[in-house]
Amino acid sequence: MSQYKTNEEGFYGDFGGAFVPEMLYPNVKELRNNWQELVEEPAFQKEFQKLLRDYVGRPTPLYYSKNLSARYGAKILLKREDLNHTGAHKINNTIGQILLAKRLGKKRIIAETGAGQQGVATATVCALMGMECVVHMGELDIARQAPNVARMKMMGAKVLPAKSGSRTLKDATNEAIRDWIPNRKDTHYIIGSVVGPHPYPSMVAYFQAVISEEIKWQLQRDFGREHPDTVLACVGGGSNAAGAFYHFLDDEKVRLVMAEAAGKGLDTDETAATGHLGRAGVLHGSLSLVMQDEQGQIIEPWSISAGLDYPGIGPMHAHLLKSGRATSYAVTDNEAIEAALDLAKTEGIIPALESAHALAALNQMAFRKDELLVLNLSGRGDKDMEAYMRFL
Amino acid sequence: MNKQQNKLQALFSNNKKEENPKALLSIFATAGYPHKESLPTVLQELSKAGVDFVEVGMPYSDPLADGPTIQKAGEKALANGMDLPLLFQQLKSVRSELNFPVILMGYFNQALQYGLEKFAKDSKEAGVDSYILPDLPALYYEEKVKAVFDAYDLGVNFLITPESPDERIKYLDQLSAGFLYVVANPIITGQRADFGEKESAFFDRLKGLNLESPLVAGFGISDRETFAAATKDCSGGIIGSAFIRALKGDNIPEEISDFISSIR
Numbered sequence: 159m160s161q162y163k164t165n166e167e168g169f170y171g172d173f174g175g176a177f178v179p180e181m182l183y184p185n186v187k188e189l190r191n192n193w194q195e196l197v198e199e200p201a202f203q204k205e206f207q208k209l210l211r212d213y214v215g216r217p218t219p220l221y222y223s224k225n226l227s228a229r230y231g232a233k234i235l236l237k238r239e240d241l242n243h244t245g246a247h248k249i250n251n252t253i254g255q256i257l258l259a260k261r262l263g264k265k266r267i268i269a270e271t272g273a274g275q276q277g278v279a280t281a282t283v284c285a286l287m288g289m290e291c292v293v294h295m296g297e298l299d300i301a302r303q304a305p306n307v308a309r310m311k312m313m314g315a316k317v318l319p320a321k322s323g324s325r326t327l328k329d330a331t332n333e334a335i336r337d338w339i340p341n342r343k344d345t346h347y348i349i350g351s352v353v354g355p356h357p358y359p360s361m362v363a364y365f366q367a368v369i370s371e372e373i374k375w376q377l378q379r380d381f382g383r384e385h386p387d388t389v390l391a392c393v394g395g396g397s398n399a400a401g402a403f404y405h406f407l408d409d410e411k412v413r414l415v416m417a418e419a420a421g422k423g424l425d426t427d428e429t430a431a432t433g434h435l436g437r438a439g440v441l442h443g444s445l446s447l448v449m450q451d452e453q454g455q456i457i458e459p460w461s462i463s464a465g466l467d468y469p470g471i472g473p474m475h476a477h478l479l480k481s482g483r484a485t486s487y488a489v490t491d492n493e494a495i496e497a498a499l500d501l502a503k504t505e506g507i508i509p510a511l512e513s514a515h516a517l518a519a520l521n522q523m524a525f526r527k528d529e530l531l532v533l534n535l536s537g538r539g540d541k542d543m544e545a546y547m548r549f550l
Numbered sequence: 551m552n553k554q555q556n557k558l559q560a561l562f563s564n565n566k567k568e569e570n571p572k573a574l575l576s577i578f579a580t581a582g583y584p585h586k587e588s589l590p591t592v593l594q595e596l597s598k599a600g601v602d603f604v605e606v607g608m609p610y611s612d613p614l615a616d617g618p619t620i621q622k623a624g625e626k627a628l629a630n631g632m633d634l635p636l637l638f639q640q641l642k643s644v645r646s647e648l649n650f651p652v653i654l655m656g657y658f659n660q661a662l663q664y665g666l667e668k669f670a671k672d673s674k675e676a677g678v679d680s681y682i683l684p685d686l687p688a689l690y691y692e693e694k695v696k697a698v699f700d701a702y703d704l705g706v707n708f709l710i711t712p713e714s715p716d717e718r719i720k721y722l723d724q725l726s727a728g729f730l731y732v733v734a735n736p737i738i739t740g741q742r743a744d745f746g747e748k749e750s751a752f753f754d755r756l757k758g759l760n761l762e763s764p765l766v767a768g769f770g771i772s773d774r775e776t777f778a779a780a781t782k783d784c785s786g787g788i789i790g791s792a793f794i795r796a797l798k799g800d801n802i803p804e805e806i807s808d809f810i811s812s813i814r
Contacts, residue, residue, distance in 0.1 A: 167689065177658060179615040179684035180709035181733055183718075322621050323611065332614045340735075342713075440659040440685065441612065453633050454663030455611040 162407040162478065168356020171481060173447075173473035176355035177440045182335065185342045186443075188262070190357045196261050197254070197364065209253050210368060213286065214243045216250075218369075220376040220532070225504040232525035235386070236507070236535045237373055239398060246510060246537030247366060247398045248279035252348055254365030256283040259346035266290040266345040270334040272299055272327030273464030274306025275541065276350030281315035291315040294334040296326040303464070306541065324458045327468055331442050351395025352472035355443030359400075359472050366401025373532055374405055383530060388413040390523075391534040392515040393433065393486070394466035396475040398536035403484070413485075414478060417519035418471075419461035420488035430459035432471040433479050433486040441470040447479070462491035462545060463511035465537070493518040495549055498539060510537030511545060556703060557651040557679045558728035561603060562764040562785055572602075573777070574786030575814060576766065577793050578655065580607040580623040581640070582632025584799030589637065590644040591802050597648045598803075599810040604648075605682060605788065608637060608656030615657075615684040619791035634664055638676040645677030651728075653707070654678045658686040666695060670702040680727050681706045688725055696725075707731050709768075712752040716759060723761045730763045732756075732784055735770050753783035777813050789813065 161171075168174045168190075176186050196202055210216040218238045226234040239247040252269075259267060267289050271277030277293040284291035293310055297319040300307055310317050323329040331354075338347045352359040352366075370389070377383045389406060391399035393416040406412040421429035429435065436447035439454055449457040449469040461467040478484035489497075494511055497518035502508045509517060513536045525531070539546065555563065565571045577596055581589045589606070596604055609624035609632050616624070641652065654673060661669045661683065673681075683706060686695065691706060699705060705727020710719050712734065723730060734749045756765065767780035772792035780787040796809040 175687065175690060177685045177687060177690070180711055180714060180722075181615065184711075184713040322618060323625065328612060332612055335614050336617075437663075439663060440657070442614075443685070448659075450659070450663065452663065454657075454659040455628065 160408050162474065162483065164356065164360050168360070170359075170474045170477035172438065173445050173476040173480075174356055174359060175445050176443055177445060178355045178443045181339045182355070182443075185338055185347070186355050186357075188342070189361070192262060193258060193357055193361050196258055202257060202261065206254060206257055210250065214249050214253065215241060216368065217372045217376070218242060220373060220380065223505055226520070230520055230525055231527065232529040232531050234520070235530070235532045237369060237402065237532055239369065239534060239536045240507070240509065240513065240538035244279050244282050245540060246275055246279070247369065247401060247534075248276050248350060249282065250368055250401065251350065251362050251365040251397060252279040252283045255346065255348045255361070256287050256289065259289070259348070260287065262346060264344055264346040266292065266341065267348055268292045268294065268334050268337050268345055269348045269350065270294045270327065270330040271350065272296070272330070272467060273541070274299070274303040274310065275465060275537070277315070277317070278306055278309045279350070280348050281310040281313040284315060285313040292337065293317050294320050294330040294337065296320045296324070296330045298325040299327065299330070299464070326458065328442070328456060328458070335442070351397040351468075352400045352474060353395045353442055353444060353446070353468075353470055359444065359474055362397050363400040363404060363474060366397050367404035369398070369401035369534060370403060370405040373402065381530070385409055385412050386532045387411075387526070387529045388415060388531040389534070390415040390417065390516050390519060390531060392417045392466060392512045392536060393471060393475055394419070394430070394463075394468045394512065395470065396472035398534050400472060400474060402532070402534040403478075407483075414483060415519065415523065416475065416479075416484055416486040417515040418486050418488050419463055419466035419494075419515055420490045421460040421462070423490055424488050428460035430461040430467050430469070431486075431488040432459070432469065433475065434488050436471065438476070444473050446473040447471050447476040463494065463515065465510070465512040466515065487519040487522045489515040489518040493521070495546070498542075498546060499549060507535070508539035508546075509535055510539050511542045513537055556705070556728065558603065558653070561651055562729065565785070571785070573781035573814070574602040574766070575777070575810070576603045576605065576786055576788040577601050578605040578607055578620075578788055578790035579797070580609055580620065580627050580794060581637040582609055582627030582630045583623040583794065584626065584797060586630040586632060587640070588799065588802065589640045592797070592806065593641070593644050593648055595803050595806040596810075597650060599807050601650060601810060602786065603651045603653065605653045605655040605790070606637065606641065608634060608654060608660050610657045610660060613657065617791055619794050623794045634660065634672075638672045641678070642676040651679040652677060653680045653682055655682040658683045666698045670699050670704050673704055674702040678704065680704060682731060684709055688722055692725065709733055712748070716755070719756070719759060719761070723759075723763050726763045728763070729766045729785070730761065731788070732765050732767045733769045734767060734780070750783075756783075774813055
């Protein structure tokens with residue numbers, strides 16, 4: 159059995175589990191009892207694969223970046239998740255979960271969103287499947303992310319403002335959980351990352367695993383390689399990294415590297431580098447590394463990238479870091495911006511701010527000669543133009 | 551449970567021996583609300599008003615089992631500067647004047663960060679009798695937490711809902727220290743509950759299970775009517791949000807005596 163997948167109770171080593179009040183127990187139990195069996199059915203797989211191909215646009219290319227390779231003296235390949243429908247890897251998971259929701263007999267979908275990417279990916283699949291869609295979003299984020307709010311509405315989703323706490327992603331998540339408690343019978347909650355109570359972290363990782371599955375055969379086909387030397391991905395909650403690492407987790411020859419958001423710097427209060435600064439604690443139903451004060455109060459993190467601006471990290475990632483299987487580099491806002499501007503100029507690709515953190519981490523890494531590195535370019539930068547425009 | 555009864559267990563068993571057992575009234579009060587120094591006064595007044603036991607809420611940044619009223623009270627309390635050391639200190643300062651069991655209620659992460667051992671030790675010294683930690687999973691408690699709390703004779707009271715299967719209720723019954731916290735309506739705190747047919751069916755099912763722990767109804771009790779309805783099938787009822795709403799902080803003794811007399 160893999161030492162990097164969960165045990166029966168949903169623990170990755172010391173991390174994970176389902177720390178939920180009894181009111182949520184049936185919700186979590188229903189998923190836990192059913193998801194694996196349902197997704198392994200051939201009919202499910204057929205529908206999932208078909209949608210990934212015809213609707214999402216998979217497989218995404220594994221692109222050899224000559225320019226980056228020359229600069230770093232390594233062979234650098236970009237896994238182009240930015241080319242997916244809706245502009246990021248998020249949709250791999252929402253497609254999987256909505257097919258699951260249908261098979262569980264649900265009629266209504268709820269989701270939480272920070273910057274709106276997960277909300278858009280959820281609204282998209284709800285429109286596709288004709289399901290009612292309610293997205294919980296912090297009141298502050300609604301004001302900051304008008305274009306994504308408009309996208310969700312255009313696709314028929316209802317966006318409910320979370321007015322509690324700091325009125326951002328973590329509060330939207332709390333509200334979504336509260337919505338789910340009394341509405342389990344007809345409602346499925348699509349969590350957008352590898353966080354939350356068991357089985358969410360394993361389930362989301364499973365749906366994102368298509369990323370590393372493709373990397374494997376693309377490497378073989380185009381480069382004659384069994385595996386990469388290194389896989390690099392940005393980590394907020396950690397879903398794109400989970401997908402990019404998945405099929406290499408137990409292959410110790412493959413170096414796994416995370417890029418986290420240092421925000422304005424690891425030594426400031428405005429940071430989101432949970433792997434560096436977090437301590438073991440409970441957030442949103444799982445035990446993981448969490449940004450918190452001495453009393454266990456959750457700290458509002460900071461990153462210029464809304465997708466990395468989360469006070470936790472998936473329990474699998476916490477375990478990968480603690481066991482030494484993966485390493486993490488912290489990248490500041492400014493370093494990420496520079497890396498994004500640079501990729502746009504050298505490759506003609508405008509990356510999402512999240513993915514730009516992975517690009518910037520290249521500067522901090524050392525490479526063996528001819529090392530083959532796959533960087534998961536998790537999303538495109540259209541949504542971040544406002545941030546980029548200030549630097550042009 | 552084969553050891554000596556704790557205060558909480560004694561409360562229920564003594565009441566049961568009475569000729570006309572009363573419906574036990576419990577109040578939830580957030581520490582540090584409405585003012586930083588309110589807790590001692592609130593506890594003293596609840597004791598004077600004849601409340602049977604009390605939950606002291608540890609304010610938390612992400613209280614996902616609570617409704618907006620308790621969440622807002624918690625935010626205010628945190629902004630007021632309430633934290634666990636202060637909570638323990640304030641409770642300790644009035645504990646000897648209080649003639650009811652005190653239960654500490656909050657989220658598992660608070661105990662975890664404080665250090666489980668220290669949390670139990672300081673709780674005991676402050677006069678805490680028991681805990682309610684809604685997001686602490688029973689199995690995890692049994693494996694990783696129980697021994698630490700047991701050393702200080704502190705236990706946990708678990709929640710059950712109409713969706714909890716029989717076997718699970720029996721398991722939580724065995725694990726609970728003083729009572730089972732019955733959430734008759736699977737809602738979050740602060741909403742008014744209906745205690746109708748569906749709830750009756752649930753209570754009938756509970757009766758059939760011959761549980762050892764007394765039942766205490768929580769969630770959705772806000773006035774005389776809902777308290778009476780909730781305690782028809784339960785030994786007691788807990789009021790949280792409605793109490794918080796009544797507690798303005800201008801004249802705490804009056805606000806508390808008025809509120810309690812409006813319930814029973």
